[in-house]
Amino acid sequence: MTEDLLVQDTPNSGLTAAEVAQRISEGKVNTVPDRSGRSVADIVRANIFTRINALLGTLFVLVAVTGSFINGLFGLLIIANSGIGIIQEIRAKRTLDKLAIVGQTRPTVRRDGVTVDVAPGEIVLDDIIEIGPGDQVVVDGVTVESGALDIDESLLTGEADAVDKAPGDPIMSGSFVVSGIGAYRATKVGADAYAAQLAAEASKFTLVASELRSGIDQILKVITWLLIPAGILTIVNQLFISRSGWRESILGMVAALVPMVPEGLVLMTSIAFAVGVVRLGQRQCLVNELPAIEGLARVNVVCADKTGTLTENGMRLSEVTPAPGNTVSVDDLRKVLAALAAHDPRPNASVAAIAEAYPDAPGWSTTAVMPFSSAKKWSGMSFRDDAAGTDAGNWLIGAPDILLDPDSETARAATEIGESGLRVLLLARTDVPVDAEPAGDTTVPGTLQPAGLVVLEQRVREDARDTLDYFASQRVDVKVISGDNARSVGAVAQSLGLGNVDTSVDARELPTDESELADAVEHGVTFGRVRPDQKRAMVTALQSRGNTVAMTGDGVNDVLALKDADIGVAMGSGSSAARSVAQIVLLDNKFATLPYVVGEGRRVIGNIERVSNLFLTKTVYAVFLALLVGIGGMAAKLFGFDSLSYPFQPIHVTISAWFTIGIPAFVLSLAPNNERARTGFVRRVLTQAVPNGLIVGISTFVTYLLVNPGGTGVALGGDNPVTLTQSQTQASTAALMTLIAVAVYVLAVVARPYTWWKLVLLAISVGAYLIIFAWPFTQHMFKLDSTNWAMNSVALICAAAGIAAVEVTSRVLPRIIAARTA
Missing domain, CATH: 3.40.1110.10 (Calcium-transporting ATPase, cytoplasmic domain N)
Structure with a gap:
């Protein structure tokens, strides 16, 4: 297109270097918010000052008052939680920042009579910015040149038709060019621009708006309410009923409360997401919105453009x-x-x-x-x-x-x-x-x-066939939606083993009725001559049938569909408008990267579900055991029996979590996992964690009652009376054996299906506890006494019963749930 065909108000050579420098000094620059949302200081502050750290810190102070610092070992969780969270989030932030620079749109501006490409943050007030098909408008302005310039403002106004722009017409940031060329003068930059806040919010490193995160939040709310009665009952029992002395009462109270706190659940979720960002970043994949990792793992239909994708x-x-x-x-x-x-x-x-x-x-x-x-x-x-x-x-x-x-x-x-x-x-x-x-x-x-x-x-593409084969193996349907001739699209897809020429659908013949369109799109495989508004309608039609839809594209004709899809995936070489509305940008322009993104999402969701089972099982058995001991203590007091104090000290519950939850959860949260994500995260987790937690709690409580009924001070099966302290330690050790044995089996169930490294992980957990209970040094350090084999035998029998119950529920409950939901 030649200059004489441009309609313009006055010749525009752009600002001079001196004018640009003056505007920069006056702060009239298009300041762009930090891509990753939080500064390093914000990350450090957010990971240190958390509710869980505050709760654990308070309990640590109470233990410190008693002088039993070994029982305050759980305080190290504060350092671990904060340190690991800070390191992983900073890594993710740096990855995002680097990729954001690579994938950043660079508008063309005129300065000193020549055109130069600059970063969006370098645009100043009154800059003349050139635009063409596919370009996104980055700041608000007024049109100064127009060559059949049509702007789509649907992302801002909802109006589907493109708007013709003549010199003097306003132009808003967030819109994009459909056709023609032109130029506009920047009139509002930075925070003053219409779409600045929306664009900044969409680019932040965030963990919100995901089923996984919202599900965990729901679970934590329930746990918070459960902590109140269980905590009050424990405090009353320890301080006023058991009469164990103030030091023993505080230690028992802290021992009961610490395991109720799912201290690693949020941490593991954050780590899994952050590591996902880093891993995808290594494959040149920019995640504009973090929950997209989770969302793509739930996708069961991928709508792919032909050109630039296949x-x-x-x-x-x-x-x-x-x-x-x-x-x-x-x-x-x-x-x-x-x-x-x-x-x-x-x-x-x-x-x-x-x-x-x-x-x-x-x-x-x-x-x-x-x-x-x-x-x-x-x-x-x-x-x-x-x-x-x-x-x-x-x-x-x-x-x-x-x-x-x-x-x-x-x-x-x-x-x-x-x-x-x-x-x-x-x-x-x-x-x-x-x-x-x-x-x-x-x-x-x-x-x-x-x-x-x-x-x-x-x-x-050489890798297109392997990518399509991967989706087929994962039961993900692929729909090829293109603006090209339908039979040509069908021929290309057929060469990749997808559909054929004769079944390729010409979109001009698609019905307009929503239900009929949904039927046609669900049954079709390849579609040609699809208009941009039809792409959007086809995505909506698929969603109306309960499908989770991902849309891949690179052109301006894909923008509306990319925005409305559950997950929009843009190619790095595509138009700036497509990249701006997509949640995921493949900077290497490889369709073959998509399976890795899907796999990463599945790894995150599947592993967090497993980890959640472990942490919530611990919370359930801690709350239930505290309630049983509290109610049992009050009942004993009411009927004139000896009081019943909490069986464990804080160090006991700390070591019980080391190899049943802590280390295994960290390993499992980062392990490979390719199971397709499903909805109903909260229901599935609770239907496994609650029964398992109840079984662990009941098994432990029964063991404690049998080996130390009422705290008589006499060891079962022994001819010689022993001191109350020794008897209580032996009883606590036996109860702890039962708890750990059943909890390890819960870990074994959660870790299924087994691989060699999972078997090694389980072997390490079992071996570590054998050493802790058998080695005199660790027995003394952790206040254990496993010399009373009469008590130990009771513990092993109760543990065997608990293990059998866990195995039965793990097999029966899923079948019952599946039958009810079928």
């Missing part, structure tokens, strides 16, 4: 053939194509391939221009031969099946070529300028005369 972005001109009955020579056709390519300021892949094949353009100038748009599927230019001083014709180039009668000889020839997977464009001429108003129902000005067919080769 095929490579670049094309190669294969041949130019005259249309049947055409009177224009091949040489003249090549001259016209060279002129069309030379005068296109924003060439797409097809025009770029033509320009590469025919670089020597004739000395023609344009007298009228009609830019390409996805809606009409063609573009055109009217030329004048400057040397001869005569018109050089009005030429259109576009989709043959849109411009021609499908029964015409030229259309049939184009269809036959397209069925081999090649891309075919029609070169035609009209008898009126290309910007003239079309007559009647046609979208073409004047009378169309076919001149030739332009055949382009599209190279299928």
Whole structure:
């Protein structure tokens, strides 16, 4: 497009360097918020000052008052929780920041009469910014130049139709260019721009708006309410009923409260997400919204664009053939194509391939221009031969099946070529300028005369077949949605083992009724001649049937569908508008990266579900055991029996969590896991954790009652009386054996299916506890006494019963739930 066709108010050479410097000094710069949302100081502060740290810190102070610092070992959790959280989130922040710079849109501005690409944060007030198809408007402004400039403002206003912009018209940040070219003057920058706050919020490193996170929040709320009665009952029992002395009472109270706190659950969730960001960053995948990792793991339908996704972005001109009955020579056709390519300021892949094949353009100038748009599927230019001083014709180039009668000889020839997977464009001429108003129902000005067919080769991505095979193996449906000819789309997909030419659907024949459209889209595989509004409608139709839909694309015609899909995935080489609305950007432009993103999401969700089972099992048995001991203590007092104090000291509950939850949970949260995510996270976790927790609590309490009924001070099975302290220690050790044995088995159930490293993890856990209970040094350090085998035998029998109960519930409950939900 030449400068004389631009409608402009005044010539605009842009700001000078001095004017730019002045505006920067005055703060009139488009300051962009930190991509990752939180500074290092904010990250440190947020990970240290948490409710869990405050609770554990308070309990640690109480233990410190008693002077038993070994029982305060759980205080190290504060350091571990904060340190690990800080390190992982800072790593994720740095990864996001680096990738954000690589994938950042760089607007073109005029300064000192030349165009330069700058970062969005370097735009200043009154900058002249050039825009073309696919460009996003980064700041608010006023149009100063327009060459058939059409702006889509649907992301801001909801209005579906593009708006034509003339000089003097306002232009809002967050909108994007559909067709044409132009320039605008920045009138509002930084926080003053219309879409600045929305864009900043969408780019933050955040853990909100995910089913996983909201589910954990719901669980924590329930736990908080359970802690209140259990804590009060424990305090009353320890201080006023058991009469164990203030030091013993405090230690017993803290021992009961500490395991009720799921101190690692939120931490493990944060770590899993943060590590996911780092891992994806290593594959050049930018996660604009963190919950997208989780969302993509739930996807069961992927809508993929053909060009740039299944095929490579670049094309190669294969041949130019005259249309049947055409009177224009091949040489003249090549001259016209060279002129069309030379005068296109924003060439797409097809025009770029033509320009590469025919670089020597004739000395023609344009007298009228009609830019390409996805809606009409063609573009055109009217030329004048400057040397001869005569018109050089009005030429259109576009989709043959849109411009021609499908029964015409030229259309049939184009269809036959397209069925081999090649891309075919029609070169035609009209008898009126290309910007003239079309007559009647046609979208073409004047009378169309076919001149030739332009055949382009599209190279299928080498990794496309493996990617599609992966999705098929994971029961994820792939729908190919393209603006190209339906049979051509079907041919490309068929070469990859997806659908076939005959079943490919022409979107012009799709029903408009929502229910009928949903049926058609669910049953179809490949779709051609899809308009941008249809892509959006097809995504919505799939969602209406309960599908979780991911949309991949790179062009301006994909923006609306990308935004409405559950997960939008854009290619890094795509338009800035597509990248801005997508939750995930594949900076390496590889469709094959998508399975890794899906796998990472599945790893995060599946592992957090397993980890949640462990932590919530501990919380349930801690609360239940505290209630049993509290109620039992009051009942004993009421009926005149000896009091019943809490069986454990804080150090006991600390070591019980080391190898049943702490270390295993950390390993499991980072392990491979490729199970497809399902909804109902809270229900599944609770239906496993609650029964397991009750079994652990009951087994432990029964053991404690049997080995130390009422605290008589006499060891079972022994001929010699022993002191109360020794008897209590032996009883506590036996109860702890039962608790740990059943808890380890819960870990074994959660770790299924087994792999070699999981078996090693279980072996380490069992071995570590054998050492702790058998080695005199650890027995003394952790206040254990495992010498009373009469008590130990009771503990092992109760543990065996608990293990059997865990195994039965793990097999029976899922079947009952599945039967009820079927």
